[in-house]
Amino acid sequence: MWGGSTSSDSTRVRSIPIRSGQCKAFLSQFKQQSLPACKPVLTPAWVIAIHLLLGFVFIPIGLVTLHASRGVLEIVDRYDADCVPEEFKGNKVSYIKDTSVPKNCTRILKVHKYMKAPIYIYYQLDNYYQNHRRYVKSRSDQQLLHGLKYNDTSSCKPEESNNGLPIVPCGLIAWSLFNDTYTFIHGTAELRVNRKNIAWKSDRDHKFGKHVYPFNFQNGTLIGGGKLDPNIPLGDQEDLIVWMRTSALPSFRKIYGRIEEDLEADDVIVVHLMNNYNTYSFGGKKKLVISTSSWLGGRNDFLGVAYIFVGSSAVILSLVFLLLHVKNPR
């Protein structure tokens, strides 16, 4: 409509009055509120068609989703209670706080079905409010990126400094770093678990400094969780990076690593774990999860069921409307 650069002058001249005429027409239509418009009206035919369409789209999506979700294989093992020695069953908190008690524990997992690599290893925490207001606020993104060069760590309270020296990384989140560890024995050999590239690349590259090293970390009177190797920069501390992506809901998983070989059905995997992390004081649960993945993400039947439900309700509604229309036409 605006004419290309190749168009001759004559056409351009001619096109101007047309354009201004159109513009005028538009303005007057606009002022008189008579712009051309589409006025959809819900006729019974439309209503029934829409509902049928919804049904026919939603039910297949639901089935596909459900199938995908079912295709995800998961081995979930709750170990927090079982890993407490008999004598401490009555007082789990004293067990976890007692540094002299060995925390190692062995779990045996059975693979029910063939699991194709990559197989993800997660730890799952329940009843752990990583979205608690006090908790999520207690961090300093500037410090994570710039380290000691960034001084204002007041947002990290109450874990911003110790003995007058700043803590890197500061804040409750870093302080409460999850520190259970797992080793997997498959048959006789140790399963190779890849613990690289488990955090988001964007976080590693842009959010956590490549030249920021842990400092004065976990030196306080109250140890919250894992310690960090002061010689590895934050950008490479993937466990920390994963941990610091605070979860949205109080029941969450965080990735621990990847098994990069297939597991056959009926394989037995022995897990040696260090049960260091204190969830006993607030009744949290710890689980170890070994899961494959699909295009959908993890295993969750909810979406599939929801789709099938919505789709079938739409179909039923369309039938109801059809009946109404036949019995009681306007």
Add this chain to the structure above:
Amino acid sequence: MDSKNPIESSPSIEITLNSSSRRSNSSSHSKASRGNSVREVTFGDLGSKPVRYGSRGADSEGFSGSQKEISDEDARLVYVNDPEKTNERFEFSGNSIRTGKYSILSFVPRNLFEQFHRVAYIYFLIIAVLNQLPQLAVFGRGVSILPLSFVLLVTAVKDAYEDWRRHRSDRIENNRLTWVLVNDQFQQKKWKDIRVGEIIKIHTNETLPCDMVLLSTSDSTGVAYVQTINLDGESNLKTRYAKQETLSKTPEKEKIRVLIKCEKPNRNIYGFHANMDMDGKRLSLGSSNIVLRGCELKNTAWAIGVAVYCGRETKVMLNSSGAPSKRSRLETRMNFEIIILSFFLISLCTIVSICAAVWLRRHRHDLNTIPFYRKKNFNDEDKDDYNYYGWGLEIFFTFLMSVIVFQIMIPISLYISMELVRVGQAYFMIRDTLMYDEASNSAFQCRALNINEDLGQIKFVFSDKTGTLTENKMEFQCASIWGVDYSGGKDSSVNEQVGHFVQVDGKILRPKMKVRIDPELLQLSRSGNNTEEAKRVHDFFLALAACNTIVPIAFDDASNPTVKLMDYQGESPDEQALAYAAAAYGFMLIERTSGHIVIDIQGERQRFNVLGLHEFDSDRKRMSVILGCPDKTVKVFVKGADTTMFSVIDRSLNMDIIRATEAHLHNYSSLGLRTLVIGMRELSDSEFEQWHSSFEAASTSLIGRAAMLRKVANTVEKSLRILGASAIEDKLQQGVPEAIESLRTAGIKVWVLTGDKQETAISIGYSSKLLTSKMTQIIINSNSKESSRKSLEDALRMSKKLITVSGTTHNNGGNSGGAVSPVALIIDGTSLVYILDSELEEQLFKLASKCSVVLCCRVAPLQKAGIVMLVKNRTSDMTLSIGDGANDVSMIQKADVGVGISGKEGRQAVMASDFAMGQFRFLVPLLLVHGHWNYQRMGCMILYNFYRNAVFVLVLFWYVLFTCFTLTTAINEWSSMLYSIIYTSLPTIVVGILDKDLSRRTLLKYPQLYGAEHRQESYNSKLFWLTMIDTLWQSVVIYFIPHLAYWGSTIDAPSIGDLWTLAVVILVNLHLAMDVIRWSWITHVAIWGSIVATFICVIVLDAVPTLVGYWAIFDIAKEGSFWLCLLAIVVAALLPRFVVKVLYQHFSPSDIQITREAEKFGSRREFGAVEIEMNPILEPSRR
């Protein structure tokens, strides 16, 4: 006035008292308005309305008030020409006026004070302040205060500009100059420096600076003509008089020692009481001796007066009560719903705090060690609690924080959106070509911006008559002379005629107004006195030219220097029209002095002595003039209403002519013309002598003069010979009958309030189709409280009977006019005096609500307002006042919506109005089309805004329940701020401005559709609660689908927050899209554009590394479940609403819905069929 003290406080009563006990005081405003049927006229009746010819000199002596003392406490003492002494005891108000609201210093506090009248603003202020406390800082400091301060600033700038304009006009007004007597010399002085007691000289065409008592004028008889257009809207000239005793004084030369004792300032513009002590004599002053601020001196070279009321104490200022700012009905309702919303808010906050309390209690021993709480600050030396203030305070803080987080439950953006939408709506109203008056080249004006939607709910229209329904242009239409109807002039257009003219001093003199001329009659009138017929025509026009109180004024024609135009000035527009008619037929009134008149008859100048004049009065309903003709005969010419004229016409003479005239009169009045019958007779010398002596005696008598004059008049106005009848058209404005018809079909009751006399009002009622012959008229003319009560009771009984006979309830009388025999109530101002502000009001209202038409005649400006208040106080229905003159100002201000006609009569009405337009008929598109659209749009918008914010808050709320009740938001701070600013605001504004449920054509074709607004179909509490339930469901879907889909997964808070943000935005925009009726491309752009803009914003926010949610959207969008969640949310959330909507449309469709479908499928379905369908539906949906 002592006896009236108890009720004096009410200004409207004041008028009423004056017009009742001394009704003559109000009669100065229009002679035409004196035509009611008061049976008792007090002896002072003619007192302050002096008969100018023949009875002058006796004028106000007969005034009953002269005997009355004004007690010293109630009086204001004015020492003429001694302002120091006058202002000694009390400092009377100076003459400077101030209409501006603010001064520079007071602007900020006062404007803020006024703005914070909006409760919502206070609420947001408190929230913003709370957020500043470190314990409660949920959002950033500046961020939280920004929206409120933005709103405040915009409004303040607007207010400041308006006030600056008011100040400017005040300044101009205060600095105008006038001549004031200082040290025995008239000097120019600024208006604002005038003080009470000063003597002021006004020249012709100057505006009076204050209220002043006339002392002398350029006229030897002490007459001054003033135009009161700014005061009461009447453009004709009024006469005011200086006292005989002061006439001769020249204040420059001699000291005047006069003390005026007058009443305290009041707002009655038709009444004034004062005494004047002069040289030991006491004179009484009435309303004819005072000229008021705002009037213009006309036709009088100069006038000298003494200022008695200045500045804000002048009557015009007291009458201009400041316009109260109006709040639209919808907004008032909305405020109620906002209170409900705040209860929601409080309950949400309470739930959160109780839960938080329980949680804290249960974990009180673990708080130190729970990693995500860590109450104690171990790194501190003294191991203080970190950010923990004890259980009770923590709960309290949780409550306050939740108020801060959930604050947008109360939609602050709604106020801004509403203002913007109203601006847009106003733009379209202004641009509407249907409401553009080509004749006066005036577009529609929107002066008040906050009551657009009220236009959609009007139930009562109060209309002025003159200038509103009519063009205020009296036109002589036709005449019946000697039994012959001359109405042939109808065919020829006015422009073709040259018109009659005479030569004066080498100049052509021609009447200002041209009149339609019947050629046959013109021929006859020129043929001289040869035939009997021609003689009668001659006498007829002589009567028209002479029997009046018109003052002819010749002035130069601006366009043609050789032409002088003759302007006839007079109090009655009918007389003007008749005089112009006579001039057109060659009987041109050229000159009038107190003793004689000069009439140019067919080019021949003749001088007639005016021997006596009996003014029009409401009892006789006629006036007569006794002329001494050049041929030494004495003739009486009488003109008057047919009812009284035929009783004084000698029926023995010319019976067939009388019959023919009566037939013609009937014809004329059925056409809605105003008729007058004209008769004459010759007086014999003896008769004249007899009349003359009794007339002299009567007009100089001090007591009972009015009655005596009336008696004298009756002796001479008898056994008249009929000459004929005239018919004048008070031209209706174009399209008025159709407009009234439309309004009535729309269920709007039209009341006409006019200062005119009853007959005129009724005839206009007929011609405007307000009254029809099918209607039963109830007429109430009473002159005491008792008789008012009685006539009201009678009328109520009668109307009940009528209504039971017709067997229909009165409620739908307006809707289906055909079935009911409608009742019309006609009531006059005198009766209203007793009814308004008394217990009878209730009865009047009951009666009026049974009537489909109410006509109030002879009502004073404040009575008009009183009638509006009568309705406004008793119903919740919306009222609209429409008028054009300054006398309509009070009613325009009192009504919910005031409409000014920008006509000829000044700008006062327009200045006071909320909307101004050129013609009455524009009311139809204004109400039926724009009112309908505005209301429907605004209703939808408010509901949608409630929903939009509530759904967001609820999503936040559900999340809070899963965060240990600690008010974490997954949705990031910026998104929650932008939510109501960028993500969702534009579509609602665009839809609020552009959406139309029905086309203009349909709305005008079916005025019944307006009933939808009366039933509040677009906004009512049922809709509100339905919306809220829907909101709850949608929020549950939005929150819980992702919650369940991602429970126990690796999802992080910012990612799921992005999902919720997008879901909410898409959902609310689709929700709006579902309600959009007309999809123009602008709507498409706004709605889909908002969704796209949201995506862009979310992406941009997630690309900032320092924010917690860095890269979250890209991460979550990689997974299929994200998209599946979005789709599922949208469909599952909207499905119930969609189903309910479909079911509702299927089972109980609204009129609008049916008409919309008819509009769309009009080709397939007959419109008529729809109409039949529509009426029965009106009833059931009324509940």
